[in-house]
Amino acid sequence: MEAQSHTAPHFSTTPLLSCQHLTKQFLEGKQVSTILADVDLDVAQGDFVTILGQSGGGKSTLLKLLGGFITPSAGQVLFHGVPLKGITPKIGMVFQENTLYPWLTVEQNIGFGFKVRGKKPAQYKKQVQDVLQQVSLTPARKRYPHQLSGGMKQRVSIARSIAVQPDVLLLDEPFSALDIQLRRRLQTFLSSIWEDTATTMVLVTHNVEEAILLGQKLIVIGDRPGRIIETVDIAEARFRDRYDPQFLDLQRHLEGVIEADVTFQGTLLPVE
Amino acid sequence: MDNGLSGPMVWQRSLLSVACGLLSCTVLVVVWEIFGRNPENSVTQVLPPPSQFLPVLLESDFKIGLGSQSASIYQSVVVTLVRVSLGMAIAFVGSIICGLLISLSKWSELFILPILGLIAPIAPIAWVPLALVVFGVSNLTAVFIVFMGVFFTLTIATVAEIKRIPENLLMTAENLGGGSFNRWRWVIVPAVLPGVFTLLRLNFIAAWMAVLAAEMTGLRDGLGTVVMTGRNLFNSNLILLGICIIGITGFAVDRLLLLIQRKCFWWQV
Numbered sequence: 001m002e003a004q005s006h007t008a009p010h011f012s013t014t015p016l017l018s019c020q021h022l023t024k025q026f027l028e029g030k031q032v033s034t035i036l037a038d039v040d041l042d043v044a045q046g047d048f049v050t051i052l053g054q055s056g057g058g059k060s061t062l063l064k065l066l067g068g069f070i071t072p073s074a075g076q077v078l079f080h081g082v083p084l085k086g087i088t089p090k091i092g093m094v095f096q097e098n099t100l101y102p103w104l105t106v107e108q109n110i111g112f113g114f115k116v117r118g119k120k121p122a123q124y125k126k127q128v129q130d131v132l133q134q135v136s137l138t139p140a141r142k143r144y145p146h147q148l149s150g151g152m153k154q155r156v157s158i159a160r161s162i163a164v165q166p167d168v169l170l171l172d173e174p175f176s177a178l179d180i181q182l183r184r185r186l187q188t189f190l191s192s193i194w195e196d197t198a199t200t201m202v203l204v205t206h207n208v209e210e211a212i213l214l215g216q217k218l219i220v221i222g223d224r225p226g227r228i229i230e231t232v233d234i235a236e237a238r239f240r241d242r243y244d245p246q247f248l249d250l251q252r253h254l255e256g257v258i259e260a261d262v263t264f265q266g267t268l269l270p271v272e
Numbered sequence: 273m274d275n276g277l278s279g280p281m282v283w284q285r286s287l288l289s290v291a292c293g294l295l296s297c298t299v300l301v302v303v304w305e306i307f308g309r310n311p312e313n314s315v316t317q318v319l320p321p322p323s324q325f326l327p328v329l330l331e332s333d334f335k336i337g338l339g340s341q342s343a344s345i346y347q348s349v350v351v352t353l354v355r356v357s358l359g360m361a362i363a364f365v366g367s368i369i370c371g372l373l374i375s376l377s378k379w380s381e382l383f384i385l386p387i388l389g390l391i392a393p394i395a396p397i398a399w400v401p402l403a404l405v406v407f408g409v410s411n412l413t414a415v416f417i418v419f420m421g422v423f424f425t426l427t428i429a430t431v432a433e434i435k436r437i438p439e440n441l442l443m444t445a446e447n448l449g450g451g452s453f454n455r456w457r458w459v460i461v462p463a464v465l466p467g468v469f470t471l472l473r474l475n476f477i478a479a480w481m482a483v484l485a486a487e488m489t490g491l492r493d494g495l496g497t498v499v500m501t502g503r504n505l506f507n508s509n510l511i512l513l514g515i516c517i518i519g520i521t522g523f524a525v526d527r528l529l530l531l532i533q534r535k536c537f538w539w540q541v
């Protein structure tokens with residue numbers, strides 16, 4: 001695929017989703033451990049932000065905070081400039097593990113967002129069909145989740161979330177359980193969904209390549225405590241060729257940044 | 273994933289199990305017949321073989337009992353089946369509703385579950401005398417006994433099943449805009465149905481035994497009464513006939529429940 005530029009529509013100066021001094025602490029035994037420390041982040045309308053970090057770092061916690069699934073220990077999340085008060089359908093979430101309802105078909109799963117709001121099937125049939133078409137799942141619409149492959153399940157999960165037209169879609173390592181080939185196909189799939197729907201997306205991943213490939217803005221989260229250690233704006237470049245020298249340079253640089261952070265943490269260990 | 277190959281394989285396997293089951297039953301009947309051929313044999317006195325007790329059915333024109341108290345064998349089977357299914361259906365629906373209500377609050381769980389835990393192990397047959405006093409000799413007594421035998425276990429199971437639901441399924445429903453009532457209706461209820469229905473099937477045997485015991489001790493009709501009539505008339509043919517019908521009907525209902533489970537509640541959460 002050739003390089004393609006995507007200009008994000010900016011309607012106002014207020015970022016769609018932002019957080020200020022966001023901190024999350026958990027109690028581990030008798031010790032307070034800081035998972036996330038003082039994170040500031042702005043997500044503009046139409047952005048695709050990727051959050052890169054080591055497994056077990058604070059990046060999933062950051063995503064859950066942004067979605068209102070958990071409350072911060074300090075700082076706040078602003079959505080449309082107003083403090084976020086918990087889970088809202090305007091901020092969709094796609095989890096890493098399968099969250100499809102096993103008793104519903106693909107079609108019913110995609111329509112679930114309407115059904116659970118008490119709408120009648122006739123009211124949302126058309127929308128579900130459109131989404132099915134958009135994600136090329138029409139032939140599989142009568143299948144149940146146990147009859148789908150891992151990749152198809154994630155496509156249905158994403159389709160279910162975009163069907164209800166959220167302002168922001170949060171994705172928590174949606175492809176990390178898939179093999180490399182499938183993963184690449186789904187990355188292309190997600191990119192095209194983003195371009196078609198212009199839904200703002202925030203994706204968490206531990207895969208450097210994925211983060212560069214999908215993001216317009218890339219944030220690297222360091223480990224323990226989770227904090228932003230690098231921000232890269234790649235909106236202009238918008239890499240689509242993973243063998244591009246610039247792409248490889250950036251990949252090498254980011255891997256170095258993460259490695260340096262780990263080494264820095266490693267030197268702290270003996271003191272403990 | 274499903275593929276075309278698995279269909280015939282499943283079919284072959286079920287054919288094999290049916291064939292083996294039929295074969296072992298035939299062997300049992302043949303051995304029984306051989307032992308029972310000699311009328312002097314004491315086995316024949318107590319356990320008359322099928323060739324002796326089955327004709328009773330034809331001779332009596334499918335009616336069991338004497339005079340005005342006689343009832344056709346169909347009636348007895350139907351009466352017992354209606355009692356068991358009614359009791360189980362009420363218990364199934366009731367236990368899911370109660371389970372949902374109990375799991376609404378941590379406090380109701382803490383206060384109510386111990387009571388259920390105390391009542392659940394009471395053998396359903398122990399309720400018979402009490403039920404006879406309250407409801408008299410009626411269908412209600414039988415239904416009540418079946419209900420008592422199943423309800424408490426199923427309610428405890430429902431509460432446990434609700435706890436087992438993955439949190440992400442509930443969070444997703446909330447994230448998609450579902451209010452708490454709709455989350456109950458479209459996520460929690462379907463998620464617990466298969467588990468609770470499986471337990472209902474396993475408890476069917478207990479309910480079946482309870483209603484037969486009730487029919488033998490207090491009530492005047494149903495399959496249990498057939499056996500008791502045999503006892504009162506010193507008619508071992510009738511007793512064996514009753515026992516056989518009980519066995520076959522119970523087996524048939526269990527298979528039917530299995531079929532319902534596979535067709536209607538097949539998913540795993």
